[in-house]
Amino acid sequence: MEDLIIYEKIELHSPYLIMGFYGWPNAGEVATNTLTYLIKHLPADPYGEINPEEFYVLTTSEYARPQGVIEKGVLKNFDPPGTLLYCWKNKQGNDLILILGREPDIKWKKYADTILDFFSRFGLKKVFTIGGEYALIPHTRDPRISAVVNNEKLKEELSGLNVEFTDYSGPTSIHTYILLACRVRGIDCTGLWGDTPNYIQMSNPKVSYFMLERLTKLLEIDISLEEIKKEGERFEQQISRAIAQKPEAQEFLKKLEEIYDESEKSSGPDKREIEDLIKGVEDFLRQDGQGPTQN
Structure with missing residues (x-):
């Protein structure tokens, strides 16, 4: 063949x-x-x-x-x-x-x-x-x-x-x-x-x-x-709604945004700090049933 x-x-x-x-x-x-x-x-x-x-x-x-x-x-x-x-x-x-x-x-x-x-x-x-x-x-x-x-x-x-x-x-x-x-x-x-x-x-x-x-x-x-x-816009809104239900997750996201925005102006992000923040957001999303899931 x-x-x-x-x-x-x-x-x-x-x-x-x-x-x-x-x-x-x-x-x-x-x-x-x-x-x-x-x-x-x-x-x-x-x-x-x-x-x-x-x-x-x-x-x-x-x-x-x-x-x-x-x-x-x-x-x-x-x-x-x-x-x-x-x-x-x-x-x-x-x-x-x-x-x-x-x-x-x-x-x-x-x-x-x-x-x-x-x-x-x-x-x-x-x-x-x-x-x-x-x-x-x-x-x-x-x-x-x-x-x-x-x-x-x-x-x-x-x-x-x-x-x-x-x-x-x-x-x-x-x-x-x-x-x-x-x-x-x-x-x-x-x-x-x-x-x-x-x-x-x-x-x-x-x-x-x-x-x-x-x-x-x-x-x-x-x-x-x-x-x-439009699919992408709906997706972003879905994730944002899930995070909005958890004040702690909102704080994690806000801090992540600040670090990311600052990293865009400098040599690079503090990866350890960002990884800790991501772990927190992941935990809250998982508890809420919005993800993450495996591909």
Whole structure:
């Protein structure tokens, strides 16, 4: 069985790839919400899939296992984890391939090669990876969008988009390997990350809205973001209402906002103090039943 299964042969025009993954690099479901919104609103059509047998370990956890549906003793559906591809033909520019799936457990090199080698046949121009990460930031402030690029000149393309450039050392995701694999091939690759508050470990549409604002400009596409903007506003109001019911949580949030605002003017926040505050807000939200919950 081929690693990449294409449903229908379509001639592509210098495509851009946009990739997002479930799992570790998807805090606040920023990556998957962003890709899902694009697929729905472009709209993009199913294009292909990647054979899951090569890239996933299905027994490491409940989350990793295939999902099944049984009704009255009859098997109705069996759905293994994997990667789906969608295509949007752009009449005025580069075609878009949207790749949405679970982060592969193994064989990152083969996974990246399978995708990049195939689309290089069509003159692949750019790759964007989308991710979410937990950060020391209050939900009442605009989320930060940060970037990692695989060559210096790409920083110029991000100027004016209010994107910060990442400093980081530590464990990495498939995003980092894709950046490297693209650089070896001479393909421009930009990784975009949205910061979501540590104390809200649930789907965060507000961050996805801010991500889509930047991404649509980079892709030079025009789609309405009003739906996800309103979702983000409702989400912020929901969290604020939960905190408002607890005076102590309000005090924690107020202090977090003060420290965060001050850190924006200086070299950085007092992380230990902020972590203590976040722990307090988490405890109050959990007691109130508003979160946080696991992705």
